[in-house]
Amino acid sequence: MPLIGIIPNPSSGKDIRRLVVDADGIDNQHKAKIVRRVLRGIAATADVAATTVAVMPEMADIRRRALDGLELPFPVDVLDTPCHGLAEDSLAAARALADRGAAAIVVLGGDGTHRMVAKGSRDVPLVPISTGTNNVWPRRNEGTLAGMAAALVADVRVPLEVACRQTPRLDVLRDGQPIDLALVDVAACDIPVPGARAIWDVTRIHQLVLSMAQPGVLGLSAIGGSLPPPPGGDRRGLALEIGPGGQEVMAPIAPGLVVPVAIRNVRWLEPDETVSITFRPGTLALDGERETAIGSNDDLAIRLNKNGPTMVDVDRTLELAADSGEFIMPCRSPA
Amino acid sequence: MAERELTYRGAINEALRLEMRRDESVFIMGEDIAGAPGRDDPEMVDAWGGVLKVTEGLINEFGPERVRDTPITESAFIGAGVGAAATGMRPVVELMFIGFMGVTLDQIINQAAKMRYMFGGKAKIPLVIRTTIGAGFRAAAQHSDATYSTFVHFPGLKVVAPATPYDAKGLLISAIRDDDPVIFCENKVLYDTTGPVPEEDYTVPLGPAGHPRDGADVTIVAISRMVSISLEAADRLAADGIEADVVDLRCLSPWDEDAIIGSIEKTGRLVVVDEDNPRCSMASDVAALAASRALGYLDAPVQMITAPHTPVPFSPPLEDYYVPKADAIVEAVRAIT
Amino acid sequence: MDLDRDKLLWIYRRMRQIREFENRLHEDFAAGLIPGFVHLYAGEEAIAVGVCAHLDDDDFITSTHRGHGHCIAKGVEINGMMAEIRGKASGCCKGKGGSMHIADVDRGMLGANGIVGGGPPLACGAGLSGRIRGSRQATACFFGDGGSNQGTTAESLNLAAVWKLPVVFICENNRYAETTSTDYSIGGPDIAGRGTAFGMPGIVVDGQDVFAVYEAAGEAFRRARDGEGPTLLECQTYRYFGHFEGDEIKYRTRDEEAHYRERDCLENFRSVVLDGELLEAEELDAIDREAETAIVDAVAFAESSPLPDPAECLNDVYVAY
Incomplete structure (x- = not known):
């Protein structure tokens, strides 16, 4: 009986970057509408008799607003997980969904939200919908289509090995032991406290480790994305020392903020390669958010891990389903 | 000046x-x-x-x-x-x-x-x-x-x-x-x-009442537009030999109690003219002042000429009815003199 | 964002003073020593202090019925506050205002306010005042999730945006307006989003984290002083005690309260500055002792002060009448 999870982060798209750069606010009413479209997409596509949907509880009660007046042919439960308005709520919800054997999790958030979900979701495929400030990992998927794709994946009506792909991640190691992870970037900066968390001043960054370095994305990974790929090699993980003494690139590191970034040293990474954090004291930012202090005696390192979370490619999924006639009326329904 | x-x-x-x-x-x-x-x-x-x-x-x-x-x-x-x-x-x-x-x-x-x-x-x-x-x-x-x-x-x-x-x-x-x-x-x-x-700048202090007409027979305390209407009534009364003492209560808070009391002492009669509704109004406040501080000087009941206790109506004859008029003042004065 | 040692110590000292002040009032109210209504700020200290850390005496704040924290953060003397809350002649308002109306206009504290939503229009005026004088004065306008639903607040957000006033609106969303939770009372699920709706940036800030508040408020005041207009900060927080003292708090769970106490702003401050090797534990301990002493002294001052002469009731209505 497929279970589809929905994790809408009520806090995504509302941080200080609305003040310091040109980010726009993502309203929770907007997120409720997206969730409503996800639910309609699932309802139109899934084997409804067998489907259950479970939504993370959160302070804005996006689930209730999404369901307002909506009649659905399956239950939409609320997870029995903490509702404290903290990033950890998303982690707990992801973990609970993985424990219940969820077949897919639709996530509404930015890089930070997806990072928290990935910490708990294990190998459950994630259907990302970007409602954050920087959205490198989550793509700009439309809710209805994301819901349809989630249902197709949950019902295994598309070949999962084609519809989904595994993404890399960065493990944060303290004394050699993993303590945290990031999906896209880890930055060592000289801002003394986590505070408002976001980073928008690249001069405060001294070391940067990226799990991917694609052009065409916004955020710290754009610094890597602005470099040419290694000779004869793929774009992959990258370790950068930031500061004068080397080359300079233009990079879109936040909404409306395209700035020159001085790069002292570039090192392309192979899977399982480890980078020591040598800068101290300061804070370590994971996926663009300052998280933990770097103490003067801390032994911290970052490891590129190719076994990161599984992402559902919504476009590919719908294409596969169309190719195999899944949308020919009357809809085929798995037995 | x-x-x-x-x-x-x-x-x-x-x-x-x-x-x-x-x-x-x-x-x-x-x-x-x-x-x-x-x-x-x-x-x-x-x-x-x-x-x-x-x-x-x-x-x-x-x-x-x-x-x-x-x-x-x-x-x-x-x-x-x-x-x-x-x-x-x-x-x-x-x-x-x-x-x-x-x-x-x-x-x-x-x-x-x-x-x-x-x-x-x-x-x-x-x-x-x-x-x-x-x-x-x-x-x-x-x-x-x-x-x-x-x-x-x-x-x-x-x-x-x-x-x-x-x-x-x-x-x-x-x-x-x-x-x-x-x-x-x-x-x-x-x-x-x-x-x-x-043309110059000058001040009129907040508190003292104005005294646009002196008279010995009846005190008319009036506010704002009611002052000119009261003066019109006073002119008509003067033709009958009744001299009204008109007090312009241009300051409502603070107000000039002494001017009101002093006039009542002189005339023994009080008419209050107020365009506001009558309940808990300046008119009732002036009447209460007279009752509490000048009852001994009053020779007749205090008369309150006010708008009726209604909202202001729209249609011209209705609105004209609403606003206190000189006729009513003259009538009220005659009733107590 | 940078924080020097003096600022860090200032922040901790003010937060600790507020906590001690409120905890003491909680005890003294239960002991029957305090007349009237008292609304305590304990739990929300990071907001008042993180905001007021950016203000000078000639900047302004408007406050709420839960105003003690704002007062202390803005520099109002705690002896005068304690005496005021006890109704003494030596109170900062001569015993005429009490807990809900503590003010110190000379320090730019334009009064705690017993009217929910009463402050935002005043804040627009304070902002306008500096603006017309051409000064760089800024105004902080504190209100709650309850106040966010008042028309005055909506009007003020709009007016401040239209005139680009140097006002920072700080919504202290402590999740309950009296007994009513925000789940019930907030039609659109965002307070921050209302800023955007009125034409200013609106962001969500962790109100339990003084560094998050400090950093966001710093940027908001920079915008205000540079003529870029107002900002709305929705600081998510929690009050430790009831709406007022005597409230049995039947409308929320003990688990929820325990969760927020685990995220206490003072404890959070300690762990951040100690992890980040910014201050020593001994320095913080010394501030704790100093705050305890200051509150004991304030109570002693209040208790030894005379009650007002009853005829004092008649004074201070007007400058002249």
Whole structure:
């Protein structure tokens, strides 16, 4: 009986970057509408008799607003997980969904939200919908289509090995032991406290480790994305020392903020390669958010891990389903 | 002093202009007090000059920072006046019609009126709220009240209602220089009336009543537009040999108890003429004053000539019926003399 | 964002003073020593302090019925506050205002306010005042999730945006307006989003984290002083005690309360500055002792002060009448 999870982060798209750069606010009413479209997409596509949907509880009660007046042919439960308005709520919800054997999790958030979900979701495929400030990992998927794709994946009506792909991640190691992870970037900066968390001043960054370095994305990974790929090699993980003494690139590191970034040293990474954090004291930012202090005696390192979370490619999924006639009326329904 | 005839409207405009010239902390704001805010077209500047043109021309001299058109947001801009007054400015805020006080009353009665007291005397709120009162414009119930008594009720507020151009200028200058919040009530029917007004700045103090007519037979206490109607009645009574002593209660809070009592001592008879509704009104307040402090001098019951206890109606014959008239005053006086 | 040692110590000292002040009032109210209504700020200290850390005496704040924290953060003397709350002649308002109306206009504290939504229009006026004078004065306008639903607040957000006033609106969303939860009372699920709706940036801030508040407020005041207009900060927080003292708090769970106490702003401050090697534990301990002493002294001052002469009732209505 497929279970589809929905994790809408009520806090995504509302941080200080609305003040310091040109980010726009993502309203929770907007997120409720997206969730409503996800639910309609699932309802139109899934084997409804067998489907259950479970939504993370959160302070804005996006689930209730999404369901307002909506009649659905399956239950939409609320997870029995903490509702404290903290990033950890998303982690707990992801973990609970993985424990219940969820077949897919639709996530509404930015890089930070997806990072928290990935910490708990294990190998459950994630259907990302970007409602954050920087959205490198989550793509700009439309809710209805994301819901349809989630249902197709949950019902295994598309070949999962084609519809989904595994993404890399960065493990944060303290004394050699993993303590945290990031999906896209880890930055060592000289801002003394986590505070408002976001980073928008690249001069405060001294070391940067990226799990991917694609052009065409916004955020710290754009610094890597602005470099040419290694000779004869793929774009992959990258370790950068930031500061004068080397080359300079233009990079879109936040909404409306395209700035020159001085790069002292570039090192392309192979899977399982480890980078020591040598800068101290300061804070370590994971996926663009300052998280933990770097103490003067801390032994911290970052490891590129190719076994990161599984992402559902919504476009590919719908294409596969169309190719195999899944949308020919009357809809085929798995037995 | 150089003196010339000026309208009541012009006298108020002149008071604002002189005070803004004299003191940089004075500024004015309100809805459409210039008009067309934000438009660059010089033809549009001062599109209205105030809904009844009282503030016309001021923006040309003082600019849009100090002649500040507001959105229609009475709570916010009246409250902003209170906040600006508490922090070193002397705002003169226009509340277009006194009926709109319902929208913004909290900022007047709970903030402006009480701040000084609540803070142990450590705040001062030199705020003037100019507003219009009075029936006669066929403007119906929400744009025609004369409900100044509402504000008189609240300690911490001062309330003024001039009847003449001379008093309008002098009282407004006093109100602006005063360190307490003042509700300045302008009767819109009086805007086109004229009278002698000196060109210089001068003040009429907040408190003392005016005394436009001396007489020994009956005291008529009148407010705002009712002063001229009472004087008209007094002229008719004089023809019958009854001399009315007319007291212009131009300041409602503080008020001039001694002028009222002194007149009653002299005449033994009291008629109060008030365009407001009768219950809990200035008229009943004056009657209560007479009862508590001058009963021994009264030879006859106090007469209250007021609007009826109804909202102001729209249709001309209805509205005309609503406003107290000289006939009623004459009749009331005759009934007690 | 940078924080020097003095600022860090200032922040901790003010937060600790507020906590001690409120905890003491909680005890003294239960002991029957305090007349009237008292609304305590304990739990929300990071907001008042993180905001007021950016203000000088000639900047302004408007406050709420839960105003003690704002007062202390803005520099109002705690002896005068304690005496005021006890109704003494030596109170900062001579015993005429009490807990809900503590003010110190000379320090730019324009009064705690018993009217929910009463402050925002005043804040617009304070902002306008500095603006017309051409100064760089800024105004902080504190209100709650309850106040966010008042028309005055909506009007003020709009007016401040229209005039680009140097006002920072700080919504202290402690999840309950009296007994009513925000789940019930907030129609659109965002308070921060209302800023955007009125034409200013609106952001969500962790109100339990003084560094998050400090950093966001710093940017908001920079915008205000540079003429870029107002900002709305929705600081998510929690009050430790009831709406007022005597409230049995039947409308929320003990688990929820325990969760927020685990995220206490003072404890959070300690762990951040100690992890980040910014201050020493001994320095913080010394501030704790100093705050305890200051509150004991304030109570002693209040208790030894005379009650007002009853005839004092008649003074201070007008400057002159």
